[in-house]
Amino acid sequence: MSLAAAPLLCCALPLLLGGLALGLGGSPREEGASRSPAGQQQELPTVVIAILARNSEHSLSHFLGALERLDYPKERISIWCVTDHNIDNTTEILREWLVATEKHYRHVKWRAVEEPSSYPNELGPKHWTNERYENLMKLKQEALSFAREQWADYILFADTDSVLTNNQTLKFLIAQNKSVIAPMLDSQTYYSNFWCGITPQGYYRRTADYFPTKNRQRLGCFAVPMVYAAFLIDLRKEGTAKLAFHPPHPNYTWAFDDIIVFAYSCQAADIEVYVCNQERFGYINVPVKSHQTLKDEHINFVHLIQEAMVDGPPMSRSDHIYTRPKLLSKMGFDEIFLINLARRPDRRQRMLSSLLELEVEPLVVEAVDGSALNSSDIKKLGVDLLPGYYDPFSGRTLTKGEVGCFLSHHYVWKEVVARGLGTAVVFEDDVRFEGYFKERLQRLMEELEWAKLDWDLIYLGRKQVQSEDEEPVKDVRNLVVPTYSYWTLAYIISQQGAQKLINAKPLGKMLPVDEFLPIMYDKHPNQDYKKHFARRDLAVYSLPEMSSNIAWEASCSLSLTKGALWATLPSSRLHWFPAERCSCSH
Numbered sequence: 223m224s225l226a227a228a229p230l231l232c233c234a235l236p237l238l239l240g241g242l243a244l245g246l247g248g249s250p251r252e253e254g255a256s257r258s259p260a261g262q263q264q265e266l267p268t269v270v271i272a273i274l275a276r277n278s279e280h281s282l283s284h285f286l287g288a289l290e291r292l293d294y295p296k297e298r299i300s301i302w303c304v305t306d307h308n309i310d311n312t313t314e315i316l317r318e319w320l321v322a323t324e325k326h327y328r329h330v331k332w333r334a335v336e337e338p339s340s341y342p343n344e345l346g347p348k349h350w351t352n353e354r355y356e357n358l359m360k361l362k363q364e365a366l367s368f369a370r371e372q373w374a375d376y377i378l379f380a381d382t383d384s385v386l387t388n389n390q391t392l393k394f395l396i397a398q399n400k401s402v403i404a405p406m407l408d409s410q411t412y413y414s415n416f417w418c419g420i421t422p423q424g425y426y427r428r429t430a431d432y433f434p435t436k437n438r439q440r441l442g443c444f445a446v447p448m449v450y451a452a453f454l455i456d457l458r459k460e461g462t463a464k465l466a467f468h469p470p471h472p473n474y475t476w477a478f479d480d481i482i483v484f485a486y487s488c489q490a491a492d493i494e495v496y497v498c499n500q501e502r503f504g505y506i507n508v509p510v511k512s513h514q515t516l517k518d519e520h521i522n523f524v525h526l527i528q529e530a531m532v533d534g535p536p537m538s539r540s541d542h543i544y545t546r547p548k549l550l551s552k553m554g555f556d557e558i559f560l561i562n563l564a565r566r567p568d569r570r571q572r573m574l575s576s577l578l579e580l581e582v583e584p585l586v587v588e589a590v591d592g593s594a595l596n597s598s599d600i601k602k603l604g605v606d607l608l609p610g611y612y613d614p615f616s617g618r619t620l621t622k623g624e625v626g627c628f629l630s631h632h633y634v635w636k637e638v639v640a641r642g643l644g645t646a647v648v649f650e651d652d653v654r655f656e657g658y659f660k661e662r663l664q665r666l667m668e669e670l671e672w673a674k675l676d677w678d679l680i681y682l683g684r685k686q687v688q689s690e691d692e693e694p695v696k697d698v699r700n701l702v703v704p705t706y707s708y709w710t711l712a713y714i715i716s717q718q719g720a721q722k723l724i725n726a727k728p729l730g731k732m733l734p735v736d737e738f739l740p741i742m743y744d745k746h747p748n749q750d751y752k753k754h755f756a757r758r759d760l761a762v763y764s765l766p767e768m769s770s771n772i773a774w775e776a777s778c779s780l781s782l783t784k785g786a787l788w789a790t791l792p793s794s795r796l797h798w799f800p801a802e803r804c805s806c807s808h
Contacts, residue, residue: 266298267375267396267458268328272365273303274358277347278382279310280520281507284527285382286319287540288504293389296326300372302365306335306357309347310516315543322542331368348519349512352478359468359480366467369457377455383507383523384415384452387535391503392454401459402488403496404449405503408533410525410657412436413508415451416497418444420485424476435499443498447489450481451506464491505530505537525657528576532654536575550583553664555714556643559634560584562651563591569651576653580660584649587634592626600625608731610750620732628735631710632728638720646720649712653683666701666765673697678719679739681764683711695763704764706745708736719760726755 271289275282292299303320305312313334324330341353362379369377376396380386384407388394395403407415414436419427434440455462470483471490488495507526510518530537539545552558560577562570570586577584607620631648638646645667663682670677675698685708686692692702728738731754740746741755743762752758 270300270369270374270377272379275305275382278312280523282315283539283543284537287538288386291389294392300329303332362467381451386504388503395454400496401493404453406499407506416446417448420447443496445494448485524579548581555645557646558584559648560586561589561630563589590626590629592622606730608733611733624734631735635720669698678761680714685709706740
């Protein structure tokens with residue numbers, strides 16, 4: 223019977239000897255026994271990968287793609303997989319993948335349970351009831367029993383929202399020689415797959431070690447009370463035979479939760495649990511709340527994909543799963559401009575990939591490379607320095623990079639006017655998107671329309687220079703009247719706004735573009751600069767500057783200090799990774 227033909231089946235590719243399925247081609251093992259004849263190279267240990275999938279359509283292609291690319295012989299890996307209670311295409315995707323890959327693995331066992339699609343008293347697909355916890359514990363116990371029956375050396379439990387982008391992860395974990403060990407996974411926030419502290423009642427306890435570990439300020443493999451989502455058990459180790467997910471330990475009184483039950487089991491068996499953070503091993507999606515939907519989970523995962531593009535290693539889809547073409551749009555704008563230097567193809571590719579995940583279709587504008595401009599070029603372009611301009615921090619004058627950056631933005635403004643574009647979005651190529659960016663941008667535009675707000679330019683990413691409070695805009699949530707600000711990472715511009723900027727004739731009295739804009743909305747502190755621009759009535763608004771619950775990093779050799787703050791998913795803003803004042807200038 224083929225995988226394609228049946229929803230419930232078992233596929234096996236074991237070595238058979240005398241009717242016994244053996245993990246490594248010998249006799250049933252004794253603890254510590256050698257697995258290969260003397261003088262021969264010992265084979266790598268056998269591993270069972272346990273996959274439990276429910277409503278995982280959003281992440282399966284990336285999750286399975288990461289498993290495919292693990293640098294480990296597939297003939298030493300067995301797959302145990304169960305999926306149930308689905309309302310999406312999880313079963314079909316798993317079947318498609320298993321049909322294509324089963325021949326490569328040592329043994330494949332899987333089961334798809336189509337009905338029911340929900341649990342009793344479940345509020346939604348992300349709600350965890352006691353029945354769901356118990357079913358998950360039973361399934362994990364079944365996987366553990368399967369691995370023991372197969373005489374496997376290890377079992378790797380991997381949630382489908384945990385993507386092991388580092389293809390050396392499995393070998394690394396095995397080399398640490400621990401009974402239970404997990405690779406530390408990164409996420410969109412400070413969430414990860416381990417606890418550093420646990421109370422006597424089994425609840426999470428804050429400790430001083432968590433953030434230094436999560437931030438990799440201390441590196442190594444550390445004993446912790448709990449790991450979950452992705453972890454390896456060495457079935458050869460003395461004591462791991464006592465580990466269990468179900469039923470809970472006879473003395474168990476903690477919360478009815480699979481990860482806490484397993485943590486208690488490790489304590490009861492006197493087994494230390496470790497998490498390792500020496501490398502970037504992969505990513506874990508931040509769980510949504512019980513009232514949220516599969517769409518929310520998908521949006522979160524798209525954000526995680528984008529984060530992986532920045533921090534690396536990036537995620538890649540499975541080669542064996544069909545991916546529907548993206549339906550690209552301009553998000554309701556007349557154009558989406560992406561400014562990029564030709565000599566920075568890495569940034570271009572990352573931004574194009576990131577926007578593709580958002581299903582946004584940009585127009586790439588080749589930035590003017592200031593480093594290639596000579597005095598003759600600058601003269602032909604009509605560029606001259608604003609009299610008396612100097613950088614407020616370094617005292618230097620305008621750089622060629624800043625000239626190129628200004629010319630790039632100026633070109634976009636002229637395009638907006640020449641093409642008669644009502645509204646356009648401008649991105650520089652070092653933007654790092656927050657979760658729900660697209661949805662919240664679209665909601666912002668709806669609120670602007672409803673409020674009948676007259677606007678010329680709206681900052682989507684900037685650096686507020688002064689710490690003063692900014693005036694909120696009536697009837698439009700998360701919009702303020704900006705004070706003096708740096709950076710032109712991303713903004714929305716209207717045709718009227720572009721025309722005002724062009725009419726100011728800035729090329730003959732140039733200063734950095736992010737100094738020019740505050741002059742045009744009359745918030746620049748330097749009165750001498752402002753005198754050169756008589757009309758300063760640009761109607762500018764902004765998303766609020768980064769607050770304490772938004773992550774951002776910036777580095778500038780002249781004026782900015784590198785920092786990092788906590789990011790949370792509900793943010794509608796952009797944050798960025800290290801860049802100078804104008805990304806298109808370098």
